[in-house]
Amino acid sequence: MDRPKVVEYSKPLCVEDYPCGAFKAGHLVQDNAGWRVFRPVIDQQKCVRCLRCFLVCPDGAIDKSGDRLEIDYGFCKGCGVCAYECKLGAITMVREGDETDAGL
């Protein structure tokens, strides 16, 4: 998937070195996976690749380039819209760190 690269960001060593106003743009200093409490897990047996989840994902975190739909967990913030919208119930929201996560 064509994602912006996370670049290493080093904070200025001194307050005086901070920019006066405008800050360099167009670089990503961290992904947003840390926001997530629940992760969506796709049951590939049930998925028919209708792409409804792909369309509704607010972060564009569903990758359809391969044979199987895959979720980019580096950018998925766990909102659950995909699971809510999936007509086949192929997406389950699993609490992060839960050992019962069958999809992993």
Added chain:
Amino acid sequence: MPGCRIFVSGDEAVAEAVRLARPHVISAYPITPQTVVVERISDFVEDGSLKSEYLHVESEHSAMSAALGAAAVGARTFTATSSQGLLYMAELLPYVSGARFPIVMMNANRTLATPWALLSDHRDSLSQIDSGWIQVYCEDAQEALDMIIQAYRIAEDPRVMAPIMVNLDGFLLTHTYEMVELPGQEEVDAFLPPYRTGNKMDLDDPKTVCYAAMDEYMEFHMKQELDMRKAPAVIAEVDRAFGDRFGRSYGGMVEPYRCEDAEVVLLTLGTVTGTARVVVDAMREEGHRVGLAKLRFMRPFPRQEILEIAGRVKAMGVIDKDISVGYEGIVFTNVNSSVCDLASPPPRINFIGGLGGRNISKGHVRGMFGQLLKLAGGEGMERIQFINVGCEHNG
């Protein structure tokens, strides 16, 4: 166009100065007593004598939002407001100062509702001294004209990069007429070069403005404070440069008047300074050692200048045309926090007057000096005194 003398009101003097400063974008909403400023500027844009984009917006909140947007692409901008309008745009003031955009705004000092009133006091602008804006207060139309031009040079100085609010007492200054020296365009162009900045959105060098920086918010604001501490030196430098070119200078942060050997000094803000000057002259002739200090800037605050004056007087008075209900005058609080650093600060009185435009006459100022001379002589005095109240009170 060469310089000339013109007979104008304070509002018109501001409009003339804005024309000379050549902002790219003007965004404003009319409000009494600022209205004449935006009407005149609108005329100038219409007749082609000012080549600016004039945005007619639907509110003060939009006026400052549009000015912010224009400043974010590197434009020199101007807006103007007053009273309730200033409070309506208040949300945007820290946005602008935090993003370090050198917007110049004229504020016609007018009181705040309730009760609804149109006349002048300083409750509007002083409610915003924590917004990160530089605040200057003008005594007459000439100073207002000169300070609009100086304001751009101070605000756009890379060492400062902060917005400036140029304050004129409503009606007392905005609507009174006087002869004013109007500098020539070429002279102003030489004094105030075009605004060039790296603090803008730029396709060739992508930058973000008004960003989220939750982890580094504190460092950004500490830098803002460290830079603001450089502003007094820049203000003094610009005042000198203006004086060299145009023959008028105002003394930077504070203008002391007959303070050298004064026993008591009165601190003033804005047009009441003119009244107090006349009283100082009269009382000097009678042999009283009185003086005044015109606080020109409220932010950054002229701590050092006040300390120097306070260190050699026997009593000090502060006129506040405002009140922070529940405490005292806002100028008084600021003066006190500076003066308390002295080993033995002079005793002080806060004269609260002029609220809602209530007159402060020569007689009232003479009365204040009388109180201060008694205080200097060791008499006990009320710490906070209300001036020209229309009926009996227990204050």
